[in-house]
Amino acid sequence: MQILDFNSKVFLAPMAGITDKPLRKLTASFGCGNIVSEMVAINALSRKNAKTYRIADVRDEDYPVVVQLVGSDLDLFADSAKLAEELGAYSLDLNMGCPVKKIIANKSGSYLMTDICLASKIISTVVQATSLPVSVKFRKGWDYNNINALEFAKMCEESGASYVTVHGRTRSEFYSGTADWDIIGEIKSCLNIPVIGNGDINSPQKAREMIEYTGVDGVMVGRAALGQPWLISDIHNYLEKGILPTSKPVAVVKSALLTHINWLVEYYGEKLALGLSRKYVCWYCKNMRDARKFRETYVRIDNLAQAYQEIDNYFDTYISEGE
Ligand SMILES: Cc1cc2nc3c(=O)[nH]c(=O)nc-3n(C[C@H](O)[C@H](O)[C@H](O)COP(=O)(O)O)c2cc1C
Structure with a gap:
């Protein structure tokens, strides 16, 4: 139907x-x-x-x-x-x-x-x-x-x-x-x-x-x-x-997270978006290595520039290792 x-x-x-x-x-x-x-x-x-x-x-x-x-x-x-x-x-x-x-x-x-x-x-x-x-x-x-x-x-x-x-x-x-x-x-x-x-x-x-x-x-x-x-x-x-998806490369996960944060900023403004991004970051890196350490660092960040920097640092290590 x-x-x-x-x-x-x-x-x-x-x-x-x-x-x-x-x-x-x-x-x-x-x-x-x-x-x-x-x-x-x-x-x-x-x-x-x-x-x-x-x-x-x-x-x-x-x-x-x-x-x-x-x-x-x-x-x-x-x-x-x-x-x-x-x-x-x-x-x-x-x-x-x-x-x-x-x-x-x-x-x-x-x-x-x-x-x-x-x-x-x-x-x-x-x-x-x-x-x-x-x-x-x-x-x-x-x-x-x-x-x-x-x-x-x-x-x-x-x-x-x-x-x-x-x-x-x-x-x-x-x-x-x-x-x-x-x-x-x-x-x-x-x-x-x-x-x-x-x-x-x-x-x-x-x-x-x-x-x-x-x-x-x-x-x-x-x-x-x-x-x-x-x-x-x-x-x-x-x-x-009938197309079964392959698992998403880390670069795709990073790009989705960054787009998500950018759109949160556009909609809510920087301060609120940064707060909201904390829960999303946890979900995006749920099954990744050292995710806990990254999350602990991220939740203490108080400005957006540093947030982007930490995301780069964390995800780019994976990407450079070809994962
Ligand atoms: C954080 C959160 C917020 C939710 N908010 C709503 C809501 O606003 N309206 C609603 O009908 N259900 C809401 N739900 C229930 C979900 O729509 C869904 O019925 C439930 O999560 C079961 O589906 P799932 O096993 O795929 O998660 C919410 C669920 C969660 C986890």
Whole structure:
């Protein structure tokens, strides 16, 4: 089944504080794939809070961006859906899976899996408020004793969702343990709308494994893409053309990291970008020799010129050794 008119079966997962414009642009620069924004709080967006408004503004991105909304108030959802559409969203996703306490306290995210009636009203309200396709991302259930993903998925379809994304963990598991692909397969076999599977995909082969095991129409990849902005495209090429990627030369990793930092600087300014780059540096050099020592040096750096210098020193040693 075709997933609407997306250009690929592969989605970069929404990740708060991570899938911002610099990372989306970098991911898109490697090729095909669909990209979901960080979650956007409807309370702040509908008030046109400057920071949130900027997060939702994807007008100058020349690849489709799914904008994810989080909240619980029906009117604010309707307002925010309209605003997000004006701000260039390609489609809208509703966050009904976030496990974070602050979000739950606001009756949002995975709390909505415990209030199926409110969740249904939210979906139909947003579907009516916008001409964009509306999807829903949710989990296996609240906890081990409250696994209701199948019932929830059917409700999403009946309420007008264009497709659903299922993360095979309960809210109480957060990100621990192994994602349950059986429940994803069960949902796929019962729904008429496309189903995207999510949880623990970390390679092109694992993506194919999930598709073959569950029958899903597409896959969503989160944590494994951190420090590997080419992964979404690699998975796409493997699924579509059977091309298995070779491991990336260190020069490619360095170049991606530098581009990422440059785009962080462009978007956030030098000071904030330097702070954010600390977490990215860790991910880019995760499996490299002496990475720990390099990271310890990098986190103490307080200016960008030195940051670039340290990156040169570290990566160029590898490159000169022909690795
Ligand atoms: C740091 C971080 C931030 C996340 N933020 C969001 C978010 O804003 N919205 C959302 O629906 N899921 C969010 N998630 C969950 C991911 O989208 C995804 O469902 C989860 O990581 C499982 O996929 P994976 O095993 O491929 O990482 C986040 C995950 C992480 C690790």
